[in-house]
Amino acid sequence: MRVSQANPAPDLIDFGIGQPGFDLLPAELLRQAGQARLDGKDTSFLNYGLEQGDEFLRHALARFLSEQYASPVDPAHLFISAGASSALALICMLYTKPGDVVLVEEPSYFLALRIFADYGLRVISLPVDDAGLDPDAVETILSQYRPTLLYTIPTFQNPTGVTLSPTRRARLAELARQHDFLIVADEVYHSLSYASSPPRPMAAYAGEGHVLSIGSFSKILAPGLRLGWIQAAPEQIARVTNCGLVDSGGGMNPLAAALVRPLLENGGQNEYLTELRTTYAARVNALNAALARELGDRARWRRPEGGFFFWLELLPEYDTDALLDKARLQRVSFQPGPKFSSRNGLHHCLRLSFAFYAIPQLEEGARRLAKAVR
Amino acid sequence: MRVSQANPAPDLIDFGIGQPGFDLLPAELLRQAGQARLDGKDTSFLNYGLEQGDEFLRHALARFLSEQYASPVDPAHLFISAGASSALALICMLYTKPGDVVLVEEPSYFLALRIFADYGLRVISLPVDDAGLDPDAVETILSQYRPTLLYTIPTFQNPTGVTLSPTRRARLAELARQHDFLIVADEVYHSLSYASSPPRPMAAYAGEGHVLSIGSFSKILAPGLRLGWIQAAPEQIARVTNCGLVDSGGGMNPLAAALVRPLLENGGQNEYLTELRTTYAARVNALNAALARELGDRARWRRPEGGFFFWLELLPEYDTDALLDKARLQRVSFQPGPKFSSRNGLHHCLRLSFAFYAIPQLEEGARRLAKAVR
Numbered sequence: 114m115r116v117s118q119a120n121p122a123p124d125l126i127d128f129g130i131g132q133p134g135f136d137l138l139p140a141e142l143l144r145q146a147g148q149a150r151l152d153g154k155d156t157s158f159l160n161y162g163l164e165q166g167d168e169f170l171r172h173a174l175a176r177f178l179s180e181q182y183a184s185p186v187d188p189a190h191l192f193i194s195a196g197a198s199s200a201l202a203l204i205c206m207l208y209t210k211p212g213d214v215v216l217v218e219e220p221s222y223f224l225a226l227r228i229f230a231d232y233g234l235r236v237i238s239l240p241v242d243d244a245g246l247d248p249d250a251v252e253t254i255l256s257q258y259r260p261t262l263l264y265t266i267p268t269f270q271n272p273t274g275v276t277l278s279p280t281r282r283a284r285l286a287e288l289a290r291q292h293d294f295l296i297v298a299d300e301v302y303h304s305l306s307y308a309s310s311p312p313r314p315m316a317a318y319a320g321e322g323h324v325l326s327i328g329s330f331s332k333i334l335a336p337g338l339r340l341g342w343i344q345a346a347p348e349q350i351a352r353v354t355n356c357g358l359v360d361s362g363g364g365m366n367p368l369a370a371a372l373v374r375p376l377l378e379n380g381g382q383n384e385y386l387t388e389l390r391t392t393y394a395a396r397v398n399a400l401n402a403a404l405a406r407e408l409g410d411r412a413r414w415r416r417p418e419g420g421f422f423f424w425l426e427l428l429p430e431y432d433t434d435a436l437l438d439k440a441r442l443q444r445v446s447f448q449p450g451p452k453f454s455s456r457n458g459l460h461h462c463l464r465l466s467f468a469f470y471a472i473p474q475l476e477e478g479a480r481r482l483a484k485a486v487r
Numbered sequence: 488m489r490v491s492q493a494n495p496a497p498d499l500i501d502f503g504i505g506q507p508g509f510d511l512l513p514a515e516l517l518r519q520a521g522q523a524r525l526d527g528k529d530t531s532f533l534n535y536g537l538e539q540g541d542e543f544l545r546h547a548l549a550r551f552l553s554e555q556y557a558s559p560v561d562p563a564h565l566f567i568s569a570g571a572s573s574a575l576a577l578i579c580m581l582y583t584k585p586g587d588v589v590l591v592e593e594p595s596y597f598l599a600l601r602i603f604a605d606y607g608l609r610v611i612s613l614p615v616d617d618a619g620l621d622p623d624a625v626e627t628i629l630s631q632y633r634p635t636l637l638y639t640i641p642t643f644q645n646p647t648g649v650t651l652s653p654t655r656r657a658r659l660a661e662l663a664r665q666h667d668f669l670i671v672a673d674e675v676y677h678s679l680s681y682a683s684s685p686p687r688p689m690a691a692y693a694g695e696g697h698v699l700s701i702g703s704f705s706k707i708l709a710p711g712l713r714l715g716w717i718q719a720a721p722e723q724i725a726r727v728t729n730c731g732l733v734d735s736g737g738g739m740n741p742l743a744a745a746l747v748r749p750l751l752e753n754g755g756q757n758e759y760l761t762e763l764r765t766t767y768a769a770r771v772n773a774l775n776a777a778l779a780r781e782l783g784d785r786a787r788w789r790r791p792e793g794g795f796f797f798w799l800e801l802l803p804e805y806d807t808d809a810l811l812d813k814a815r816l817q818r819v820s821f822q823p824g825p826k827f828s829s830r831n832g833l834h835h836c837l838r839l840s841f842a843f844y845a846i847p848q849l850e851e852g853a854r855r856l857a858k859a860v861r
Contacts, residue, residue, distance in 0.1 A: 114542035116745075118535040118737045132737075138533040144525040151518040159512040159709040161492040168488035195569055195713070198735035206576070206605055211584055227731025231580055335533040337741035339569070357601025361572035363492045363506075367711035369742055371490075 117337075119469065126478035127446040128465040131271070131421055137392065137468075138335050142381050146372045158371035161363025165354040166193020166342070167370040173377035174342060178328070181304045184317045186344065192353050195365040196341040197301050197329040201225060203353055204262070204297055204325060204343070205232040213261040216254065218246050220424075220453030220462070222271045222299065225264060234262075238455040243415070245270065245277030248284040260294045268311045269302035269420030272453050272464040276418065279312040286315070289323035301329045301341075302420035304386060307394035311419065322346040330373055332421070333386050340369040393421075396467040396475060403476040407483035423465040427486065431461040436485060445481035491711075493843065500852035501820040502839040505645070505795055510845075511766065512709050516755050520746045532745035535737025539728045540567025540716070541744040547751035548716060552702070555678045558691045560718065566727050569739040570715040571675050571703040575599060577727055578636070578671055578699060578717070579606040587635040590628065592620050594798075594827030594836070596645045596673065599638060608636075612829040615644065617789070619651030622658040634668045642685045643676035643794030646827050646838040650792065653686040660689070663697035675703045675715075676794035678760060681768035685793065696720040704747055706795070707760050714743040767795075770841040770849060777850040781857035797839040801860065805835040810859060819855035 117135075121127040150158065158167070165171070168188070175188040194200035209215070211233025217226065219238035229236050237258060239250040246265050254260075263285070267277040277285075289296045298315030316326035329341035343353060353359065364370075376382040400423060401416050412425045427433070433449035440446055450462030465482075467475055491509075495501040524532065532541070539545070545562040552560040568574035583589070585607025591600065593612035603610050611632060613624040620639050628634075637659070641651040651659075663670045672689030690700035703715035717727060727733065738744075750756045774797060775790050786799040801807070807823035814820055824836030839856075841849055 114546065115537050116531040116541045116543065116741070118537055132535050135530050135534060138530040140525065140527040140530045140533060143533065144527055147521040147525045151514065151521045153514040153518055156509050156512040156514045157490040159514065159517065159711040160509060161506050161705075161710045163489050163492060167490045169490065172488065195573075195740070196736050198732050199569075201735075202580070202732045206580070210607065224731050224735035228735065229731075231731050233584065331535075336535040336737055337533040337745075339736060339740050339742065357598050357603075357605050358572050358576045361575075361598035361602065362570050362713060363710055366569070366713050366740070367490070368713065368746075371711075372742075 125444050125446060126470060126474050126481060128478055129446050129448045130469040131466045132336055132468060134469045134471065137389070139385050142376055142385060143335065143372055146375045146381070149375055150371045158367045162367030162370065164359050164364050165350065166191070166364050167367065167374060170370045170374040170377070173374055177377050177382060178316070178344070182314050182316060183310070184313050186316070189347060190319060190344050190350060192343040192345070192350050193365055193370055194341045194343055195339045196331055197299060197327045198224070198228065199339070199365060200327045200341050200343045201228055201297065201299070203356070203358070205229065205234065207352055207356055208295060209234055209261050214258045216251065216260045216263040217455060218265060218270065219455065220272055220450065220459055221264065221455065222266060223452045225299065226455055236455045241270065241273055241275055243275060245275050245281055246285070248281050248288060251285065251288055255288065255292050259292070262295050262297050263289065264297045264299065265315070266299045266302070267315050268300060269305060269417060271302070271420065272422050272448070273424040274415055274417035274420055274422055276311055282312060282315055282318070286318040286321065286324060290321065294323070296324045298324060298326045300326050301332050303328070304333050305390065305393060305421070306419040307390055307397055308418040316344045319344045320346055322348065325349060333389065334373065334376070334382060338369040338373065340366050340373055393467065396472060399472040400465070400467050400475045400479060403479035407479045408486060411486050421466050421468040423467065425463050425465065427461045427463070429461050433460060433463040436463070440482060440485040443481040443485045445478050445485065447482070499818050499820060500844060500848050500855060502852055503820050503822045504843040505840045506710055506842060508843045508845065511763070513759050516750055516759060517709065517746055520749045520755070523749055524745045532741045536741030536744065538733050538738050539724065540565070540738050541741065541748060544744045544748040544751070547748055551751050551756060552690070552718070556688050556690060557684070558687050560690070563721060564693060564718050564724060566717040566719070566724050567739055567744055568715045568717055569713045570705055571673060571701045572598065572602065573713070573739060574701045574715050574717045575602055575671065575673070577730070577732070579603065579608065581726055581730055582669060583608055583635050588632045590625065590634045590637040591829060592639060592644065593829065594646055594824065594833055595638065595829065596640060597826045599673065600829055610829045615647055615649055617649060619644065619649050619655055620659070622655050622662060625659065625662055629662065629666050633666070636669050636671050637663065638671045638673065639689070640673045640676070641689050642674060643679060643791060645676070645794065646796050646822070647798040648789055648791035648794055648796055650685055656686060656689055656692070660692040660695065660698060664695065668697070670698045672698060672700045674700050675706050677702070678707050679764065679767060679795070680793040681764055681771055682792040690718045693718045694720055696722065699723060707763065708747065708750070708756060712743040712747065714740050714747055767841065770846060773846040774839070774841050774849045774853060777853035781853045782860060785860050795840050795842040797841065799837050799839065801835045801837070803835050807834060807837045810837070814856060814859040817855040817859045819852050819859065821856070
């Protein structure tokens with residue numbers, strides 16, 4: 114019987130799995146946190162929680178983020194959610210109605226696209242280049258459409274790994290103000306940087322009222338916790354906090370909040386994040402070198418400076434949906450480009466995650482992938 | 488700084504708090520479960536979970552429910568949610584669009600009404616008598632409206648405590664088939680029975696495709712776990728399981744699932760439920776006697792056979808919104824009737840919860856309430 118989403122056949126190297134390897138998960142840290150919190154002295158987190166989320170956690174998270182972002186974060190501007198996906202669904206529930214336009218990047222995170230579909234939203238995608246989403250393209254589209262939301266993954270984008278430049282961040286925030294739409298910035302990879310620090314997050318604009326920044330412990334601690342947050346201006350935090358779902362449930366995840374809080378307070382999260390960065394940085398180096406050896410003449414990619422992913426562009430004649438069948442014969446798998454497209458494009462692209470496997474498997478996977486491509 | 492929703496002033500007896508007292512929460516049980524699961528040997532529940540929910544948990548839950556319901560439950564018909572409210576919101580997201588009609592009971596759970604409002608649904612309420620929601624009233628309204636959902640709390644209803652009769656259950660299920668709407672049965676109080684066993688749950692009709700039954704560990708274990716379920720036919724379970732939010736999050740709450748599973752497997756949940764029933768049954772007796780002494784001439788109520796609540800009807804000239812101010816002067820509080828009405832009615836009614844306080848406080852609360860009423 115199965116417990117978890119990732120379940121690759123033992124002889125398959127599945128670059129499609131966008132989650133940490135089971136051996137990377139901070140079981141010992143969480144065991145210690147569990148021992149401390151489940152000692153029976155304080156049972157408050159077993160009852161309905163505060164709607165906005167445990168105040169102690171929000172204070173500890175604000176301190177952590179202020180450091181990560183090199184930009185002050187106010188605990189009053191944070192709402193604790195059950196992960197980034199839950200945050201995105203809440204925002205869709207409260208701010209959109211079916212038929213509303215949401216602007217997205219091309220390519221974008223495929224499951225965000227499915228959440229938008231579940232809310233009946235009309236998705237319009239805009240090009241991404243080496244500096245991220247192009248604000249000129251946004252401005253052009255604004256003459257035709259009045260979007261409700263713009264969904265961006267500004268830092269170490271899923272799937273391209275691209276980071277939005279600081280000037281573009283400022284310009285997008287300005288466009289949102291001028292045209293009165295909301296930017297939903299999915300900043301879950303922000304702290305997973307392996308080279309230089311990324312620019313200030315879009316969260317830095319949240320106080321102005323047109324940016325909602327989404328974060329998560331899924332990428333920096335453990336996905337199974339289902340704990341994340343929204344950073345936004347007080348009026349938006351109030352709207353989320355006071356909705357029926359959040360009031361009825363008593364906040365989104367008091368139990369996970371209780372386990373994570375001590376790790377923010379005692380430095381455990383920081384230490385673990387440092388380890389993660391070291392591990393992932395080594396994997397980026399190894400996979401980059403292996404891809405250069407095996408596929409350097411057949412594919413182009415940017416070496417990712419953070420996040421989970423390599424985004425490969427093959428020659429235009431390739432069809433990565435068809436390639437996937439050949440790859441599986443070589444016992445390797447990946448996410449084909451069209452999955453990330455909202456206009457059935459990107460057929461010659463594919464996404465590789467380096468989060469799930471250790472270096473020897475990543476190298477072997479690159480060899481198998483090269484065989485499939487040739 | 489605050490962690491939990493309930494935060495009454497120390498000298499106030501707040502009958503409005505519809506949650507277990509902090510001293511009732513199974514801290515020791517969860518500590519043991521935490522020790523067993525956070526031993527570091529199996530980290531699978533720290534990663535993205537199976538979308539439908541941990542298979543082990545679903546099997547254990549199916550066995551538990553088969554016993555509770557005296558009616559077989561198939562683990563394939565269960566989806567693990569982040570509590571009942573999250574289940575209800577998922578159903579609204581997937582099955583409704585703004586403007587759709589949802590039939591509800593008058594009175595009904597006020598936060599469900601707010602969830603419907605957040606989804607832009609049109610709420611039409613129908614009368615409840617001693618045998619629950621009246622199917623004749625449903626049939627009449629069906630000649631005027633084509634509802635998408637009918638939301639009912641069939642057993643130990645919130646707030647009235649009323650239980651829908653077996654014949655009415657069958658008739659409602661039949662109407663749902665004939666008129667092709669979905670019954671969402673909020674069965675969270677089903678296992679909290681203090682007298683005779685309730686009728687078979689609406690869940691027993693789930694296999695036929697027009698009933699989705701919602702359950703939760705909030706009432707029988709701990710609200711802070713944020714763990715519940717939907718029981719439904721395979722096509723509906725598939726629809727929920729495959730939606731973007733659930734796929735992206737990797738199921739709804741793998742961490743809580745990991746803690747609750749051993750308690751279902753080792754009988755801990757059953758033993759705790761037996762204790763809870765004994766505790767709550769004694770509270771019902773005590774509060775019933777205290778109300779009879781103090782308010783027997785001013786109010787009418789049914790003695791609840793399960794659940795969390797007494798529903799009091801005062802003389803029609805009373806306005807319980809206004810009474811609340813007087814009650815607070817007596818350092819007692821409650822939920823006024825209009826909160827549970829979707830047509831601004833029930834001004835002479837009020838709801839008292841007996842879950843939060845021990846017997847001496849319930850008795851003192853009844854005395855204070857009587858002073859306010861007189």
